[in-house]
Amino acid sequence: MYKVLTLVLLSLVVFSCTDTKVFDKYTTISNAKWHKDSIINFKFSPTDTLSRNNLYVNLRNNKEYGYSNLFLIVGIDFPNNTSILDTLEYEMADAQGKFLGSGFTDLKENKLEYKTNVIFPLSGEYTINVQHAMRKSGEIEGITALNGITDVGFSIEKVVTND
Numbered sequence: 001m002y003k004v005l006t007l008v009l010l011s012l013v014v015f016s017c018t019d020t021k022v023f024d025k026y027t028t029i030s031n032a033k034w035h036k037d038s039i040i041n042f043k044f045s046p047t048d049t050l051s052r053n054n055l056y057v058n059l060r061n062n063k064e065y066g067y068s069n070l071f072l073i074v075g076i077d078f079p080n081n082t083s084i085l086d087t088l089e090y091e092m093a094d095a096q097g098k099f100l101g102s103g104f105t106d107l108k109e110n111k112l113e114y115k116t117n118v119i120f121p122l123s124g125e126y127t128i129n130v131q132h133a134m135r136k137s138g139e140i141e142g143i144t145a146l147n148g149i150t151d152v153g154f155s156i157e158k159v160v161t162n163d
Contacts, residue, residue: 020160022046022053026153032062033145034132034152042128042154046120051158055114057130058153061092061099063106065148068093071133074114079124087133088114107150117159128154 023044057074070092075085090112093099101108120126130152134143 020157021155022048022158023154023156024058025155026058026060026151028151029149032064032150033147034149036132036134036142036144036146038131040130040152042130043125044128044156045123045125046156048158049121049123050119052117052119053156053158054116055118055128056155056157057088057090057112057114058151058155059101059110059112059149060151060153061101061108061110061148062150063099063148065092065099065146067134068097071135073129073131073133075129077127077129079122079126086114088112111155130154 023042025042027040027042029038057072059070068091070090072088072090073085074088075083077083090110091100092110099108101110103109132143132146132149134146135141136143
């Protein structure tokens with residue numbers, strides 16, 4: 001009887017948890033030096049063209065990252081050859097210079113909100129492009145090699161409603 005009750009409880013726990021991850025991939029940045037011309041691409045083909053999703057850029061940085069913020073250029077290429085492009089700024093450290101994000105070591109992980117409640121209305125392959133757009137204050141030219149970014153990722157999570 002104890003084994004049956006345990007199996008039933010375990011089944012309820014497993015089936016009551018909803019996995020909202022639709023897509024989750026990372027690209028490692030060689031030597032933690034992200035070149036300004038290096039565009040990180042993520043390709044996916046959604047199977048659900050009706051549900052709403054939240055999109056995130058995920059970054060891992062180490063103590064070599066020398067800035068309190070980060071500028072990114074993020075684009076989405078749609079299957080019908082249209083695209084959108086956004087320039088975004090994210091805080092990477094607090095006012096005291098302590099890096100934000102999770103992690104107990106010198107490596108911090110940040111889940112940066114990109115877009116919310118997005119529907120992918122078209123079937124086919126979408127491409128997400130992520131590029132850094134960092135510049136030193138007062139300079140026109142971008143930083144050639146941005147130190148301290150170890151991984152760039154992108155994730156999509158289905159919005160769960162309690163209807």
